[in-house]
Amino acid sequence: MELKRRSLLAAIGAGTAAAxxxxxxTGSTAAGSxxxxxxxxxxxxxxxxxxxxxKTLLEKEILGGFRKKYPDVxxxxxxxxxxxxxxxxxxxxxxxxxxxxxxxxxxxxxPFAAKKAIAPLPEKFATAHDYEKRVLEPSRYDGKLYALPxxxxxxxxxxxxxxxxxxxxxxxxANWAELRAVAKQLTKDGRIGFDPFSIDLRQCWETFLFANxxxxxSADGKKVLFTDSRGVEALEFFKDLxxxxxxxxAKKTDPGAPTNVQTGRASMMMTTSALWEQVRxxxxxxxxxxxxxxxVLANRKPAMLQGGTLVTQSASSKHPAAARAxxxxxxxxxxxxxxxxxxxxxxGLKDLSDSSxxxxxxxxxxxxxxxxxxCSEGGTAAWMEIREKIKPTxxxxxxxxxxxxxxxxxxxRLAEAAIGRM
Amino acid sequence: MGAVSVLxxxxxxxxxxxxxxxxxxxxxxRTPTGPGxxxxxxxxxxxxxxxxxxxxxxxxxxxxxxxxxxxxxDVLTPxxxxxxxxxxxxxxxxxxxxxxxxxxxxxxxxxIYTFFxxxxxxxLGLLLALALHTGLKARGIxxxxxxxxxxxxxxxxxxxxxxIYNPNNGLLNALLSFVGIDGPAWxxxxxxxxxxxxxxxxxxxxGMKMLIYLAALQSLPRELYEAASVDGASKARQFFSITLPLxxxxxxxxxITSMITAFQAxxxxxxxxxxxxxxxxxxxxxxxxxxxxxxxxxxxxxxQSLVLFVLLMGFTLVNRRxxxxxxxxx
Numbered sequence: 001m002e003l004k005r006r007s008l009l010a011a012i013g014a015g016t017a018a019a020x021x022x023x024x025x026t027g028s029t030a031a032g033s034x035x036x037x038x039x040x041x042x043x044x045x046x047x048x049x050x051x052x053x054x055k056t057l058l059e060k061e062i063l064g065g066f067r068k069k070y071p072d073v074x075x076x077x078x079x080x081x082x083x084x085x086x087x088x089x090x091x092x093x094x095x096x097x098x099x100x101x102x103x104x105x106x107x108x109x110x111p112f113a114a115k116k117a118i119a120p121l122p123e124k125f126a127t128a129h130d131y132e133k134r135v136l137e138p139s140r141y142d143g144k145l146y147a148l149p150x151x152x153x154x155x156x157x158x159x160x161x162x163x164x165x166x167x168x169x170x171x172x173x174a175n176w177a178e179l180r181a182v183a184k185q186l187t188k189d190g191r192i193g194f195d196p197f198s199i200d201l202r203q204c205w206e207t208f209l210f211a212n213x214x215x216x217x218s219a220d221g222k223k224v225l226f227t228d229s230r231g232v233e234a235l236e237f238f239k240d241l242x243x244x245x246x247x248x249x250a251k252k253t254d255p256g257a258p259t260n261v262q263t264g265r266a267s268m269m270m271t272t273s274a275l276w277e278q279v280r281x282x283x284x285x286x287x288x289x290x291x292x293x294x295x296v297l298a299n300r301k302p303a304m305l306q307g308g309t310l311v312t313q314s315a316s317s318k319h320p321a322a323a324r325a326x327x328x329x330x331x332x333x334x335x336x337x338x339x340x341x342x343x344x345x346x347x348g349l350k351d352l353s354d355s356s357x358x359x360x361x362x363x364x365x366x367x368x369x370x371x372x373x374x375c376s377e378g379g380t381a382a383w384m385e386i387r388e389k390i391k392p393t394x395x396x397x398x399x400x401x402x403x404x405x406x407x408x409x410x411x412x413r414l415a416e417a418a419i420g421r422m
Numbered sequence: 423m424g425a426v427s428v429l430x431x432x433x434x435x436x437x438x439x440x441x442x443x444x445x446x447x448x449x450x451x452r453t454p455t456g457p458g459x460x461x462x463x464x465x466x467x468x469x470x471x472x473x474x475x476x477x478x479x480x481x482x483x484x485x486x487x488x489x490x491x492x493x494x495x496d497v498l499t500p501x502x503x504x505x506x507x508x509x510x511x512x513x514x515x516x517x518x519x520x521x522x523x524x525x526x527x528x529x530x531x532x533x534i535y536t537f538f539x540x541x542x543x544x545x546l547g548l549l550l551a552l553a554l555h556t557g558l559k560a561r562g563i564x565x566x567x568x569x570x571x572x573x574x575x576x577x578x579x580x581x582x583x584x585x586i587y588n589p590n591n592g593l594l595n596a597l598l599s600f601v602g603i604d605g606p607a608w609x610x611x612x613x614x615x616x617x618x619x620x621x622x623x624x625x626x627x628x629g630m631k632m633l634i635y636l637a638a639l640q641s642l643p644r645e646l647y648e649a650a651s652v653d654g655a656s657k658a659r660q661f662f663s664i665t666l667p668l669x670x671x672x673x674x675x676x677x678i679t680s681m682i683t684a685f686q687a688x689x690x691x692x693x694x695x696x697x698x699x700x701x702x703x704x705x706x707x708x709x710x711x712x713x714x715x716x717x718x719x720x721x722x723x724x725x726q727s728l729v730l731f732v733l734l735m736g737f738t739l740v741n742r743r744x745x746x747x748x749x750x751x752x
Contacts, residue, residue, distance in 0.1 A: 115498035250607030
């Protein structure tokens with residue numbers, strides 16, 4: 001039974017009496033025409049362009065160019081982080097204050113598109129630039145284009161060449177059996193052979209799932225597929241590494257802190273393409289001496305989890321033409337290259353694959369060369385709920401005594417229930 | 423034996439005001455006339471802004487939360503009435519076993535956290551208050567130092583503790599290494615994460631408890647102690663037979679406010695552990711936050727909030743019954 005006076009309820013749900021009195025709630029704002037002139041005051045919500053450098057890049061360089069092209073549009077920027085993006089969107093929606101343009105992660109498009117919170121974009125945007133073949137896949141829902149990629153972030157394995165040479169290891173592991181053996185061989189004197197846990201456990205397990213030939217969901221996003229043996233084996237592999245002593249959940253490093261391969265506490269680690277920039281700032285000697293190498297994880301097939309930041313447009317924007325113009329502008333090669341450089345991310349345009357930035361950053365270059373092995377998370381309208389369940393459900397199998405099979409079955413039940421509620 | 427008459431300092435009911443011989447109920451029911459009515463009207467007028475503020479910003483969200491607890495509401499689409507489904511989900515282990523495990527785990531963790539931060543914190547608060555009530559030198563500095571965590575933002579405190587607990591270069595493991603102990607990864611260990619969070623909670627809450635106890639100690643009548651001394655009662659006997667019984671109203675107040683604060687612990691969990699590892703530090707408020715703001719399940723989060731409210735109300739009533747409320751010395 002659908003309730004009447006929904007706007008009022010949406011507003012009071014967030015405890016915003018002011019919003020309740022003015023009657024502005026979910027979807028109550030009438031959107032104007034997206035084909036009209038780009039004008040008005042709009043808001044951009046972004047979890048990237050972090051710190052002072054990012055702010056300068058966005059407000060001076062990128063939005064400076066946008067203002068020249070669209071002098072009648074004023075852009076207000078609302079900065080946040082990925083950790084707080086959900087809260088910003090939830091409260092924004094409940095209060096009827098959803099920003100006109102939103103930047104969000106890969107996997108987020110289906111949930112918001114399914115609920116009609118974001119607006120579809122013209123298909124011509126998909127061919128405006130030469131995108132890498134698969135990078136637009138996470139931007140689509142139900143056949144329509146809803147977002148454009150700004151930057152991509154990939155999960156790869158980075159290793160210490162000096163540790164490999166010292167142990168007489170001449171080539172990088174081509175499958176999990178080799179990876180386990182090499183990790184065991186490299187573990188010694190308080191050093192761990194492999195650190196898979198310093199990135200988010202969800203994304204780490206997904207990378208192993210994809211490398212094992214598994215999938216998260218069916219193409220229509222209604223069936224859970226990760227509960228088969230491939231998903232269990234992916235989680236079991238972490239337990240095997242811990243059993244060998246070549247991985248240790250307690251030895252993971254915090255984001256931003258020097259990682260275990262930088263400090264030499266680990267010989268290999270799962271990390272993101274952005275590590276290159278971090279090393280350049282914190283340990284430039286490692287790059288100068290060519291101490292770090294990288295490879296794509298493989299078992300049944302090579303797989304590289306590809307996340308990133310997409311830009312999309314709110315369905316309730318009062319200035320849809322201005323919002324659409326900003327979405328388009330943030331995804332131009334100039335804007336993309338600036339954002340990628342600032343974060344050490346991967347630009348998703350073929351036009352940029354020969355740029356000096358890409359050629360100098362070996363992790364980004366490796367990622368672009370292996371884009372064919374890229375896989376992304378999400379793919380279901382229930383993703384926002386499921387993504388929050390993965391880490392706390394899998395963790396007991398790694399730090400507690402739960403079996404991998406039970407943890408995956410548990411996660412499968414939760415995912416099915418979440419999909420069932422859609 | 424001579425001390426008995428003085429040391430049995432029982433909490434007494436407040437004496438009636440002189441000349442007020444009518445029963446209280448009868449006085450309360452009396453309708454004021456003339457100047458009384460004008461005073462009442464003026465009083466109502468002065469209370470009105472605060473009342474309106476409370477109704478709008480406290481009353482309305484409470485009513486909305488209770489209502490939303492019976493709906494499926496994801497913020498993106500309008501709420502749909504689902505009856506008791508949200509509550510059933512919290513209990514129905516056939517389908518939502520993990521949910522109940524999480525809910526139970528969060529309740530158990532919350533109770534453990536409360537058990538250690540409240541009675542233990544109260545004991546420490548009282549001891550500190552007693553120490554500062556004596557003629558200790560530089561007690562102003564000590565009072566400020568102990569109270570400082572209370573007025574510092576939890577986020578800032580949690581960040582400092584993050585560094586203290588850092589397994590690689592944190593203060594705690596550095597200190598332990600001096601005595602040859604290889605400290606654990608405090609916040610990544612299922613064994614140590616909850617005690618670590620509890621320690622932060624105790625440390626942060628101790629200032630307020632100390633302050634309330636100190637204020638209560640300073641208001642205790644000195645004559646009772648003088649009389650007890652004359653009767654030959656030791657300091658310990660004075661503490662257990664005079665101080666503790668007379669501190670009962672303050673203890674009740676500290677207990678209730680500390681318990682509510684402990685049940686609502688959120689910031690330190692959010693910053694230090696995010697409920698992990700393996701849900702070992704998750705609390706009810708953190709689960710509510712996750713449901714509402716990360717999973718977009720505001721209806722379910724409202725149901726969880728209602729359960730927390732009922733639990734808190736129950737604990738408060740039980741405490742009130744056990745401790746006799748705020749009745750104490752007068």
